[in-house]
Amino acid sequence: MNRTILSWAYWTITALLFAATVAMLIVYTPTERTMGPVQKIFYLHLPVAINTFVACFIVFVASIGYLWQRTMWWDDLASSAGKVAALFCTVVLLTGMIWGRNAWGHWWTWSPRLTFSLVLWLLYVVYVLIRPSIESPQRRAVVSAVYGIAAFADVPIVYLSVKFLPDIHPASIALEPAMKLTLLAWFIPVTMLCLGLVRARHVLSGRQRRLEARHRAAVADADERILHVAGEPA
Amino acid sequence: MNGEQYLIMAYVVGVVVLWGYGALLWLEARAMTRAESNASAPAAPAAPALEE
Numbered sequence: 532m533n534r535t536i537l538s539w540a541y542w543t544i545t546a547l548l549f550a551a552t553v554a555m556l557i558v559y560t561p562t563e564r565t566m567g568p569v570q571k572i573f574y575l576h577l578p579v580a581i582n583t584f585v586a587c588f589i590v591f592v593a594s595i596g597y598l599w600q601r602t603m604w605w606d607d608l609a610s611s612a613g614k615v616a617a618l619f620c621t622v623v624l625l626t627g628m629i630w631g632r633n634a635w636g637h638w639w640t641w642s643p644r645l646t647f648s649l650v651l652w653l654l655y656v657v658y659v660l661i662r663p664s665i666e667s668p669q670r671r672a673v674v675s676a677v678y679g680i681a682a683f684a685d686v687p688i689v690y691l692s693v694k695f696l697p698d699i700h701p702a703s704i705a706l707e708p709a710m711k712l713t714l715l716a717w718f719i720p721v722t723m724l725c726l727g728l729v730r731a732r733h734v735l736s737g738r739q740r741r742l743e744a745r746h747r748a749a750v751a752d753a754d755e756r757i758l759h760v761a762g763e764p765a
Numbered sequence: 766m767n768g769e770q771y772l773i774m775a776y777v778v779g780v781v782v783l784w785g786y787g788a789l790l791w792l793e794a795r796a797m798t799r800a801e802s803n804a805s806a807p808a809a810p811a812a813p814a815l816e817e
Contacts, residue, residue, distance in 0.1 A: 542787075549784075553776070569768035572775040579779065618786050622779050629775040633768055724783055731790045738797050745804050 538731075545727055548720035552713070560713040569633040573704065574713050576626040578721035579619050585725060586616035587655070587686050594679035597672055603740060606672035609679050610662060611732035615725060617655040624652055635699065643692040644700035651689055654682040 556571055563570035593609035627645070628638045639645065658678055665671035693702045706714065766774075 546784075549780075567768040568772045571772050575776060575779045579783075615786075618782065622782050625778050625782070626775045629771050629778070633766075633771040724787070728783075728787060728790065731787070731794070735790060735793055735797060738794075738801070742797065742800055742804060749804070 541723070541727060545720055545723040548723065552716050552720055555713055555716055559709065561707060561709055563710075566634060569630060572626050572630045574717045575721070576623060576630065577714065578718045579626065580623045581718070582721055582725035583616055583619040583623055583651070584686050584690070585722070586612045586619055586729060587651070587683055589729060590616060590655075590658070590679040591683035594676035597676045598680075601672075603668065603672065604737070606668075606675065607736035607740065608729075608733050609675060610659075611736055612729045613655055613658045613662075613675075613679065614732055615728045617652065617659050618728075619725060620648070620652040620655060624648060640699060642699045643696040644689065644698050647685060647689040647692050651682075651685045654685055658682060 552574075556574060560571060560574070562568055589612035590609045593605045593612060597605035597609060627648070631640065632638050658675065661678070662671055662675055665674055692698065693700050
């Protein structure tokens, strides 16, 4: 019961903070002179991008955790964070494309940052899609863990590409104090949302696993009873 | 389309995708609670048809 109340409180606070930051964006944050209102996409785009890296890092750590301890708790955590990473990366790409359409005049360009971000998205979408195709839970966990560790290699490439390769993507943007405050404020609900979704997915995976185990035990028990009854002399 | 419309499009996409996934998880949790309560309900007597 306490957990339910805590969970409701967490999600209510996250939603309220989300609404507050949207209101802040409308009434408080100044409009940038060169780009105009479309620059405000940045306040969602950057926190979601950083939280994509956070989710990818959770997959990385949980994958190491699984290979180290071989418990399904780690595999469930990696799987949950992988789904959230793919979801957040989708939002990063979509919001970036919408901004690019207005700022550059086209939806997509094959710049290093965008290309490596697309690779990151593909890596985690494949991670999510490939898991159900492996039948054995242990084999699935091992393959996913190795993949999850390898896929993380793209995260520093995405982050550093804009610094070391010629790129159309902005490397840094000078912000006024009010803009910096808005950006910092946006990090709070987006990070809470990211961690909350990973946690919610992880809890659900654990419950699903226990329910399946109970179901398998019940089926095995029923089979045994049927065999017992069928084997009895008439 | 002007800058404001692109801005609204980006935030609508962001909110719908992120919170939409949250809503799906919530629905899944509700379905799971129902499945758990069904699983803990007392089982019916085993294979009565075979006994007949």
